[in-house]
Amino acid sequence: MTPASLDEGLRAAFAKAEAREPIHRAAAGFVPMESRAVFMAWVALLEELRECVFELSDPRVTAVKSGWWAEELDGVARGAARHPLTRALVRSGGPWGGVGGALLAVASDDAPAADLEGAITALRPLAEALVRVEAHLFGAEANIEAPARSLAVHWLRLRLERGLEASDRGRVPLVMFARHGLRRDQLAGTEADALRRDWAMQLHDALPAASPKGWAYPRLIGLHTDRRALRCAAEGRGPSRGITTGFLEVWQAWRCARNAALRAHPPATHTT
Template identity: 40%
Template sequence: MSAPRGEAIEHFVAKWQRREPEMAQAEVFCPPALRPRYRAWGSLLHELRESAFELSDPRVAEVKTQWWAEELLGLAEGRSRHPVTAPLAGVPANWPALVHALVALPASDARPGDTGAALARFGALAAAIADTEARLFEHPAGGRDADAVAVHLLLHRLPEGLAADDQAGLPMNLLARHGLTAAQVAAGQGDPLLRDWATALLAALPLPASHPGLYRRLRAGFDRARLARLAAGRGFDPPGPFVTLLRAWRLARRA
């Protein structure tokens, strides 16, 4: 990668790592030869998540998602226009499948009835991400990698997504059980509901050891820690840096 592009990607890596500081600490356990892909993949997933779920103007979200779709299709032909995708160009991943799942996602906007339906909404996208990830990092696809990705997407819709149109994908059965509206949860009245939601997602999250790839094993382990804290009423933030570094070391050793 040229020096200007290498410098440009740092902006996007920093954006991603502000949201997922655990992955910044864990980078030291990624083999040096794969670190450019590790950083580019994490940053790309962050950009895709932002364009698909986190922009307040639906028209802007649609335009940005389409732009990324075109960029991913370019990767299938070995072309890259963005600093984040440059380290991924030429990797023989099924980029068209990821594009199809990404652009099809907005059509699935019905409120899920339960946890299973909430996870199923992300099923195709999660499967495409898991398949692409396995090809990028040259490891066998884990049988439950897609489940971990779906849980990750729902977890990281919190807390900001509570005020969005889809209310972060909260299922209707939880709202009914607690006698709350999504607006009340977004206003801070739903701590018991969020603890139950975290418990449900934690039950659906595969154990980190089920993931053959380091990236997903790390992310699943960190998501498990975040969900356990939320289920215990300790908020959305990840554990502290020392505990996180120790967890990253343990997760990396499971390879």
């Protein structure tokens, strides 16, 4: 399988995910060619589901799109697929049953959590369902608790970066507003700078301090990017930019690949 043989929809979806997290371009280069379509499709699917659940501004659109994706994921559990991403994944099998229901449950619940653990717990049904599939796709260890927690923190990190003015107020828990003496509608203002740094540090500290062995490759990539981004946010600075960033991403992707579980897949075929 060559890059030219990949489904056009798969390539476009992966490009969208890569634009959000540029390290995915480097990471794909360390995946064996016969497994690359599965890696790209999974990364892109996580991007689509995250956007659908957390980033659509109109709750009615969220309900429609999450309903469509839930139906599609239930179809994968039965061996059927319509979307380019699920078509690339369905042949690999996996415990897809229940993923659609977990997606709907999380998409319909944006009530503020009381604290860090409450914020993570609210996301765990979907995180655990997806990590089970991920473990199957990439041959990762059966224990899903720590990787699922990491995925939930990943979503909370992205809500902190892009959800400050949304109705869920970035899913920042109520205890943070009480601690800093602020209202939820002040989250995006300069008066909440210390609150946002404090929350970023809490999220950073909720992640493993080192890269665990045996995790799926996408989860290790996510863990690396989350630690770096949250550390920058906790220090009140943006992510690093510049010519050295690309080399750093290649090096970090290689380091993650050394520790990762990465199952070989047969060459993918795509239908139109």
